Amino acid sequence: MKALSIVLSALMLVSFNCQARDSLNSAEKLGELLFQDENLSLNKNQSCATCHSLQPTDSKIFPSRSVSGFVDPDNLKEGSAVSAGSIPNATGSLNTPSAGYAAFSPLFHWDKEEGLYVGGQFLNGRAKDLSAQAREPLLNPLEMAMPSESAVVDRIKEDERYNELFWEAYGIDVAKSRVDLVFNLATKAISEFEKTAVFNKFTSKYDYVLAGQTTLTAIEEKGLKLFNDVNKGNCAACHTSEPTRNESGELMLPLFTDFTYDNIGLPRNVRIPNNPKPDLGLGGRSDIAATDPEGNELGKFKVMTLRNIALTPPYGHNGVLDTLEQLVHFYNTRDTLGVAIDNNDPGFGKSGWPEPEIKQNMNREELGDLGLSNEEEMAIVAFLYTLTDDYQIWGGDKCVPPWSPAPFEISPLNRVVDILCPSDQTATD
Known part of the structure; x- marks a missing residue:
């Protein structure tokens, strides 16, 4: 039965991909x-x-x-x-x-109200848009x-x-x-x-949860609460997790990024071929450096979306973190675990972390000493798995069978969506 289920899922995937094309x-x-x-x-x-x-x-x-x-x-x-x-x-x-x-990242610009750079493409935003x-x-x-x-x-x-x-x-x-x-x-x-549904499906378990078609497990729910908790996990400070409404009142799905730039204090990855000098990120761009003599943007890299993050190891702008579990552990213990020589050290991520490759402008307020237990770290990881697309194919969820359509209609230009779930339609009748 398991083999038959995998075959049927594969056939459904081919059908969905053909429809998308x-x-x-x-x-x-x-x-x-x-x-x-x-x-x-x-x-x-x-x-x-x-x-x-x-x-x-x-x-x-x-x-x-x-x-x-x-x-x-x-x-x-x-x-x-x-x-x-x-x-x-x-x-x-x-x-x-x-x-x-990537299509949803706004044009690269300076946000006067927030006093920071937002948007663009690449890890340092050097391309203003997708073209x-x-x-x-x-x-x-x-x-x-x-x-x-x-x-x-x-x-x-x-x-x-x-x-x-x-x-x-x-x-x-x-x-x-x-x-x-x-x-x-x-x-x-x-x-x-890149603006099409090929890259932007919005079919994760979390999307089906938002549409009222399924529910999170106990550990996933716990992970979501920690993710949003400003006093503990606080991941949502940069990786926004809640739907919002635009000026017209239409729902906008969360992309799990605020498109800003941050230095999270990652250690150097000595495994990169030829062990190049650390990239200076946003502050390493000549145009940014020309207007930033104090180097306030050095070491900052774009806050990337967490959608499909379970499929994209290694992690960090330099790929120094191997697994999702290691990534969450780093955010939790960067400042408390101890010291390791580099990422080849047997104690890397276990008994210590190496020094940050760029200490200047490091975020010391929202990560580094989150106080999470091992169980709480694993709960956040469990929640992050729910951000993986094609849940109807891989989830094995009776509430979301393989033939389920995407739970939302998406406008790729402005991220506006319409809820298609029956409960929402009933509420508006």
Whole structure:
């Protein structure tokens, strides 16, 4: 029966994926092809999907393999923190973030009211939006390593499929159009694909709970309470967990990030190839440094969404933390556990933590000494598992069978949703 259940779940997943693909418009279909095209890298061996895989994550936690974390599968398999580039032995110094739910990050900007930077793409926000984010890996020598926009467009022209797709999406003839126009529309198409339900499903157990279709277990409920407790876990201080209402009164689902930047005091990851110097994060950007002579942004990295976090190890901007349990333990005991030499120390995360790689601007108010017991740490981990998408496939929940639709209708541009659950509809009749 278990084998039959796995087969049926896999068939349902294929059906859902086909439906998602069929619903793509012409620009999104163009973006899907570009996203997976290895020909757009210098050695024709890397695409966006190489480091942000669309394939189900190979996870022991979710044996039906129904869910994609949109991260580098080699990192998951080998526990490596950084991804290989198109050129042999070329790697970056930062952990590859998930592309899931990236579409909802606002434009990079300074929030005058809060007095901090918000939004953007990449761990240091250097791309203001998704289109700008799609551009950089194509030309980055440590990633796809193409020498110029013209070189990328030449590769696009080699594939006849693009002639039709660019015409259908944007009404241009690739062969006769300016290089900058084709290149910019290509990155725009990739961003349009990243805004679709392929990356933004909102089908976690927590979403079905919000819709009133199922309930959390006792340990998951305990984890949620600790997650929100301002006197203990306080995770929600940065990883917002409650639905909100916009000015029109429509519901906005939580994305488990406030899109700000923070230095959580992570230790250096000495396992990164060539042991590069620590990245300076937001404050390491030349444009930010020029307006911040005191270095108030050094060491700060973007607060990433926790949706699908169970599928995206290793953790932290430098991938120094191996497991979700270790991540929660670090937040809880950073300042109290003791001292370890580095992350190769047998006592790492057990009897001590190494010194922070960048002490300046470290967050000392919201983490480091949370006072959680081991049981309470495990409760938070249990809750974090409920943020994994495709719950209807992997959850084995009678209240949410495999054929259940997503519990909400999502508008990818503004995160506005409509509740579809019967209880809500009854309340408004």
